Amino acid sequence: MEPMDIVGKTKEDASLPKATMTKIIKEMLPPDVRVARDAQDLLIECCVEFINLISSESNEVCSKEEKKTIAPEHVLKALEVLGFGEYMEDVYAAYEQHRLETMDSLKGAKWSNVAEMTEEEALAEQQRMFAEARARMNGGVTTPKQTDPEATVAKQLEPEPSMNS
Amino acid sequence: MRQAGVYSGIASGGISGRTGPHSLPLARIKKIMKNSNDDVKMISGEAPIVFSKACELFIEQLTKRSWAVALQAKRRTLRKDDIASAIIATDLFDFLLNLVSDSTGHEDDCHEAISK
Numbered sequence: 215m216e217p218m219d220i221v222g223k224t225k226e227d228a229s230l231p232k233a234t235m236t237k238i239i240k241e242m243l244p245p246d247v248r249v250a251r252d253a254q255d256l257l258i259e260c261c262v263e264f265i266n267l268i269s270s271e272s273n274e275v276c277s278k279e280e281k282k283t284i285a286p287e288h289v290l291k292a293l294e295v296l297g298f299g300e301y302m303e304d305v306y307a308a309y310e311q312h313r314l315e316t317m318d319s320l321k322g323a324k325w326s327n328v329a330e331m332t333e334e335e336a337l338a339e340q341q342r343m344f345a346e347a348r349a350r351m352n353g354g355v356t357t358p359k360q361t362d363p364e365a366t367v368a369k370q371l372e373p374e375p376s377m378n379s
Numbered sequence: 380m381r382q383a384g385v386y387s388g389i390a391s392g393g394i395s396g397r398t399g400p401h402s403l404p405l406a407r408i409k410k411i412m413k414n415s416n417d418d419v420k421m422i423s424g425e426a427p428i429v430f431s432k433a434c435e436l437f438i439e440q441l442t443k444r445s446w447a448v449a450l451q452a453k454r455r456t457l458r459k460d461d462i463a464s465a466i467i468a469t470d471l472f473d474f475l476l477n478l479v480s481d482s483t484g485h486e487d488d489c490h491e492a493i494s495k
Contacts, residue, residue: 228410230403230434237401238435242442248456253445256462257438260475262411264437265430267474269415276420283421284412286429293433297471301436308432309425 230258268292290351302351310343403431441465441472 235258239249249257269284271292276284286309293301314336405427412430413419442457444465449457463479466472 228407228414230407230411234401234403235438238403238438239442241401242439243446243457246455247446247449250456250458252459253457253462256459256478257441259478260441260462260466260472261434261438263475263478264434265408265411266415268430268433269412269419272426273416273419281420283423284419284426285423286425289426289429289433298433298437301433304436305429305432309429312425312428 229262232258235261267296268298271296287350306347307344310340310347313343314340403434405431408434444469 232254236249236254239254239257240247243249268289272284272288275288275291275295276282279288281288286306290302290306293299293305318336408427408430409422412422412427441462445457445461448461448464449455452461454461466475466479
């Protein structure tokens with residue numbers, strides 16, 4: 215039993231940190247725009263509700279696949295089912311990016327090859343994983359798509375003259 | 380050899396279009412996920428990361444739509460009723476209607492008025 219369980223948590227307990235949320239919201243708006251305090255609170259509530267919604271659906275997707283752990287694929291499917299399919303591309307790109315970062319920092323053992331990749335190789339690896347994932351998502355139909363997130367990634371990587379392998 | 384600046388720039392600036400480094404705390408997201416369902420399964424370590432990104436996109440969409448409402452009213456301050464209007468006007472945000480029905484006070488009319 216975790217210490218937290220003893221403290222009689224209600225479902226109202228967990229919310230998102232207001233300071234972080236405020237910064238994120240402000241970054242999305244022009245600099246001179248102000249956000250009323252109750253508007254900020256409502257946005258936070260909406261975000262929590264969003265997490266609840268996607269969580270419940272992810273749970274369902276996971277159950278239907280007879281798995282015991284909610285995995286990123288279940289979340290992606292949930293987003294699609296609930297009408298947030300347009301998020302899937304960016305969400306998956308961010309997930310793969312994080313995986314790349316995680317692999318890169320594991321310099322020992324079986325990840326040593328990955329850690330020595332140049333950024334070009336890492337990008338190629340990323341694109342390969344994208345293609346594989348799309349194949350999984352599309353049921354085996356792979357289309358080599360050049361979408362904005364990948365193009366932007368390529369652009370971001372190019373102008374870094376100081377990088378050397 | 381890892382250039383943290385490059386990667387974090389891609390992760391936040393390149394993909395979502397945001398330039399800031401702020402992202403939502405994964406532990407908190409995981410807590411909310413566990414609260415959402417009594418029968419919740421185990422959550423993989425990577426799931427909150429996916430949620431974090433999805434939340435950002437969601438907030439962005441809701442914020443920008445709310446902002447469009449405020450702009451129409453020629454205001455530079457985003458108000459709670461702007462967000463309520465955006466929620467009511469967007470089918471995708473129907474799940475949020477119960478959060479705003481208190482403030483609008485006429486949710487029945489709105490439901491009838493909503494058309495595809």
